Amino acid sequence: MDTPVLPWLKGTQNAPLLVAGPCSVESEEQMLETAKQLADTGMISALRGGVWKPRTKPGSFEGIGSPALKWLKAAGEATHLPVTTEVANAKHVEEALASGIDFLWIGARTTVNPFYVQEIADALKGVHIPVMVKNPIHPEIGLWVGALERLQSAGLTQLAAIHRGFYAYQSRPFRNEPKWELMFELRRLAPEIPIICDPSHIAGQRELIAEVCQSALDLGIKGFMVESHRAPEKALSDAAQQLTPARLKEIMGRLETRLESLDDDLFIHQLEKLRGQIDQVDEQILNMLKERISLVEQIGEVKEEHQVTIFQMKRWFKVLEQRRTSGKIKGLDEKIVHELFQLIHKYSIHIQINLQQKVHKE
Ligand code: PEP
Ligand code: MN
Numbered sequence: 001m002d003t004p005v006l007p008w009l010k011g012t013q014n015a016p017l018l019v020a021g022p023c024s025v026e027s028e029e030q031m032l033e034t035a036k037q038l039a040d041t042g043m044i045s046a047l048r049g050g051v052w053k054p055r056t057k058p059g060s061f062e063g064i065g066s067p068a069l070k071w072l073k074a075a076g077e078a079t080h081l082p083v084t085t086e087v088a089n090a091k092h093v094e095e096a097l098a099s100g101i102d103f104l105w106i107g108a109r110t111t112v113n114p115f116y117v118q119e120i121a122d123a124l125k126g127v128h129i130p131v132m133v134k135n136p137i138h139p140e141i142g143l144w145v146g147a148l149e150r151l152q153s154a155g156l157t158q159l160a161a162i163h164r165g166f167y168a169y170q171s172r173p174f175r176n177e178p179k180w181e182l183m184f185e186l187r188r189l190a191p192e193i194p195i196i197c198d199p200s201h202i203a204g205q206r207e208l209i210a211e212v213c214q215s216a217l218d219l220g221i222k223g224f225m226v227e228s229h230r231a232p233e234k235a236l237s238d239a240a241q242q243l244t245p246a247r248l249k250e251i252m253g254r255l256e257t258r259l260e261s262l263d264d265d266l267f268i269h270q271l272e273k274l275r276g277q278i279d280q281v282d283e284q285i286l287n288m289l290k291e292r293i294s295l296v297e298q299i300g301e302v303k304e305e306h307q308v309t310i311f312q313m314k315r316w317f318k319v320l321e322q323r324r325t326s327g328k329i330k331g332l333d334e335k336i337v338h339e340l341f342q343l344i345h346k347y348s349i350h351i352q353i354n355l356q357q358k359v360h361k362e
Contacts, residue, residue, distance in 0.1 A: 015252065131159055
């Protein structure tokens, strides 16, 4: 039997684990009706609903607050599903526990603040309840790991992480850039913590949710927390990204699950051959990088000798433009080429700065 995605939730067979519900609990009726429609899909393992809503912009709907807890719980009881909500401080924890909320999550705006995370951890000492931690808004993995460690230190053992994407100055087409590599980094740093994906807050618009889910699934994610509302366009928060339960069912039903590995001789042989070729190409890349660094050092010495500044803006813009054009002719993705050369340039500058500092010390 497969190990469950989240040990405290019963999944549905051969389908991703799904926690779904509205961004915000808006009324008793809205929560109950949405919950019933979600339960009818037969795909849901738990219901979500935001009660206290941390909003970036003041003046937006900030949640119903405490009265919504019993509406959420009642919707869970009516559909025989466990319920979860977001907590951001000790008072929220206390009230959620008193209302019988089955498990909790910590939101992206709270994970960024160790004071709040510690306050929540302290309030949960001695309580056996599962807690999921969303990644912090900004791509600082240490805060994510730190929050999980604070909860672990408070004695909590049923933990999970939710990947909901990261704010980026330019994250289009998504609301929050997925930065999947950070999800892998969390897996490396905390291999015991299960990770699920929140495609709603990554996508920011419902039209992109299927695509995000498929990417997550292809990368080995087996569970989702998705925002779903009986009438998304009327939602008081995150209207653009919520899905009707029917649409959610359709998206989940169309996802293609891939095999984690395949015990087939031909497949293994093909893969090994191509991987061997990749290893050789990587070796060439490293040799070329070494050659490039040696040139960067020589340029650094010439600049130092003639007392010329390291960063030459005009030259850098020209390099970037030429590499981009050349990459485009070769059919390479512009973003990849741009980011690659930004990285190379960043370290070239570092190398020349280090060189200059060494000369000055001597
Ligand atoms: C939410 O899940 O409704 C929410 C506020 O999410 P996040 O903390 O990811 O922004
Ligand atoms: Mn939301």
